[in-house]
Amino acid sequence: xxxxxxxxxxxxxxxxxxxxxxxxxxxxxxxxxxxxxxxxxxxxxxxxxxxxxxxxxxxxxxxxxxxxxxxxxxxxxxxxxxxxxxxxxxxxxxxxxxxxxxxxxxxx
Amino acid sequence: xxxxxxxxxxxxxxxxxxxxxxxxxxxxxxxxxxxxxxxxxxxxxxxxxxxxxxxxxxxxxxxxxxxxxxxxxxxxxxxxxxxxxxxxxxxxxxxxxxxxxxxxxxxxxxxxxxxxxxxxxxxxxxxxxxxxxxxxxxxxxxxxxxxxxxxxxxxxxxxxxxxxxxxxxxxxxxxxxxxxxxxxxxxxxxxxxxxxxxxxxxxxxxxxxxxxxxxxxxxxxxxxxxxxxxxxxxxxxxxxxxxxxxxxxxxxxxxxxxxxxxxxxxxxxxxxxxxxxxxxxxxxxxxxxxxxxxxxxxxxxxxxxxxxxxxxxxxxxxxxxxxxxxxxxxxxxxxxxxxxxxxxxxxxxxxxxxxxxxxxxxxxxxxxxxxxxxxxxxxxxxxxxxxxxxxxxxxxxxxxxxxxxxxxxxxxxxxxxxxxxxxxxxxxxxxxxxxxxxxxxxxxxxxxxxxxxxxxxxxxx
Numbered sequence: 001x002x003x004x005x006x007x008x009x010x011x012x013x014x015x016x017x018x019x020x021x022x023x024x025x026x027x028x029x030x031x032x033x034x035x036x037x038x039x040x041x042x043x044x045x046x047x048x049x050x051x052x053x054x055x056x057x058x059x060x061x062x063x064x065x066x067x068x069x070x071x072x073x074x075x076x077x078x079x080x081x082x083x084x085x086x087x088x089x090x091x092x093x094x095x096x097x098x099x100x101x102x103x104x105x106x107x108x
Numbered sequence: 109x110x111x112x113x114x115x116x117x118x119x120x121x122x123x124x125x126x127x128x129x130x131x132x133x134x135x136x137x138x139x140x141x142x143x144x145x146x147x148x149x150x151x152x153x154x155x156x157x158x159x160x161x162x163x164x165x166x167x168x169x170x171x172x173x174x175x176x177x178x179x180x181x182x183x184x185x186x187x188x189x190x191x192x193x194x195x196x197x198x199x200x201x202x203x204x205x206x207x208x209x210x211x212x213x214x215x216x217x218x219x220x221x222x223x224x225x226x227x228x229x230x231x232x233x234x235x236x237x238x239x240x241x242x243x244x245x246x247x248x249x250x251x252x253x254x255x256x257x258x259x260x261x262x263x264x265x266x267x268x269x270x271x272x273x274x275x276x277x278x279x280x281x282x283x284x285x286x287x288x289x290x291x292x293x294x295x296x297x298x299x300x301x302x303x304x305x306x307x308x309x310x311x312x313x314x315x316x317x318x319x320x321x322x323x324x325x326x327x328x329x330x331x332x333x334x335x336x337x338x339x340x341x342x343x344x345x346x347x348x349x350x351x352x353x354x355x356x357x358x359x360x361x362x363x364x365x366x367x368x369x370x371x372x373x374x375x376x377x378x379x380x381x382x383x384x385x386x387x388x389x390x391x392x393x394x395x396x397x398x399x400x401x402x403x404x405x406x407x408x409x410x411x412x413x414x415x416x417x418x419x420x421x422x423x424x425x426x427x428x429x430x431x432x433x434x435x436x437x438x439x440x441x442x443x444x445x446x447x448x449x450x451x452x453x454x455x456x457x458x459x460x461x462x463x464x465x466x467x468x469x470x471x472x473x474x475x476x477x478x479x480x481x482x483x484x485x486x487x488x489x490x491x492x493x494x495x496x497x498x499x500x501x502x503x504x505x506x507x508x509x510x511x512x513x514x515x516x517x518x519x520x521x522x523x524x525x526x527x528x529x530x531x532x533x534x535x536x537x538x539x540x541x542x543x544x545x546x547x548x549x550x551x552x553x554x555x556x557x558x559x560x561x562x563x564x565x566x567x568x569x
């Protein structure tokens with residue numbers, strides 16, 4: 001921990017630049033039955049299906065039709081995939097919802 | 109307010125909340141146009157230790173239409189990146205900040221500016237520095253020098269600046285939102301009190317400004333600098349907008365976003381979303397583009413405030429109370445521009461497309477002696493011909509809504525005497541309120557108030 005002194009206040013507070021780490025959520029994009037619409041993002045998927053710097057997120061619009069938006073980089077693709085949505089909903093149903101999530105990461 | 113906290117959703121997202129947009133032919137460089145968009149309403153200058161800054165996760169845009177269809181023909185994009193130099197201190201600055209590269213500046217923010225023209229993107233500048241907030245006498249001892257150092261010339265005659273400024277907008281919020289008990293007319297109000305002078309509720313508050321100065325030739329459709337003010341091609345439409353990515357994820361240590369940018373805020377004419385659009389539709393309005401504004405035309409044609417004034421001020425607006433026709437005057441001012449033939453020597457009509465844009469006739473030169481009441485005072489270079497930083501827009505729009513300009517479209521209509529006398533804080537005959545100051549050069553909005561120097565507000569009985 002840097003201790004600030006009168007000298008550092010009045011002359012030069014030294015500091016080191018730090019980079020904020022970005023968590024990469026490696027999510028494999030399931031093969032979709034049908035791509036409804038899409039906006040390509042500039043960041044290409046890597047070989048394992050993850051993006052370079054941003055997580056892949058999704059939003060299920062309609063469970064009955066399997067319509068889901070997949071957000072990646074600065075792009076979005078809307079697909080219709082009942083199997084994918086079924087898997088997502090089954091996973092969600094298997095865990096009771098928690099209203100408050102507390103930090104669990106070391107050092108948090 | 110012009111657009112400070114004007115809609116329920118964006119009021120909870122200040123860094124993306126566009127408070128004011130300005131567009132005017134630069135008075136000291138009349139071959140250029142200056143466009144300004146402000147964000148972060150009501151910055152208390154002493155609001156540390158986490159002083160105000162732009163959102164790194166927000167995409168800011170200034171949009172220009174030169175073809176009359178209210179779609180962006182030229183876009184200037186601004187994105188920001190923040191770093192922390194010393195992660196072991198809570199301090200914004202670890203000593204006096206005497207330059208933009210000072211290591212005492214612990215949380216510098218840089219900017220990337222991109223021009224989008226004809227669908228092609230061109231980066232005008234990367235890692236452009238922005239100044240710190242004005243913390244106080246010890247921390248930012250020579251603030252003007254810091255701010256001036258952040259004005260960047262990015263080529264092709266284009267200047268940019270982004271950083272904290274004194275809010276140049278003035279309005280008596282307390283009176284407007286207390287059932288429109290406009291000071292100094294409160295003795296005439298339905299719930300009367302003794303008349304007293306107006307109060308500038310934005311006095312000594314700062315905002316964050318994005319400003320760009322562009323040669324006129326770079327903004328017109330044919331690359332010329334118009335000289336004939338009667339031509340349609342002399343008019344451009346301007347608006348600002350802000351975007352966030354669709355998805356946001358928060359875990360134990362940070363948040364991150366993903367997906368395409370979607371619009372969360374926009375602004376052109378002051379007060380449009382604030383007092384024209386019903387609360388239930390304000391969030392929707394913020395997500396749409398100006399080209400989709402015809403769906404809001406009915407609120408302009410029959411503005412709620414024009415119905416309220418005769419009720420709130422009994423007997424003061426009898427002619428306005430009887431004015432039931434659609435307000436062609438307001439539809440022109442706010443949604444299409446004023447066509448030729450209504451104001452001698454002037455038009456800013458951009459076409460039939462109804463869209464909320466600031467419409468600026470580029471062939472009208474800056475005024476040698478500008479009048480803050482703009483067009484209604486005979487100053488063709490002022491609002492609603494674009495908008496200058498000092499224009500008395502609240503008074504101008506109050507008078508327009510009260511029917512003062514309706515004779516332009518119906519000469520038989522006689523405005524109420526009060527319509528031409530309405531104002532908010534100042535009547536404009538002596539300029540803006542003395543407490544609001546401006547620069548006579550880019551970026552025109554004055555340096556921000558320092559946190560150490562600011563005095564708390566007082567409360568009157």
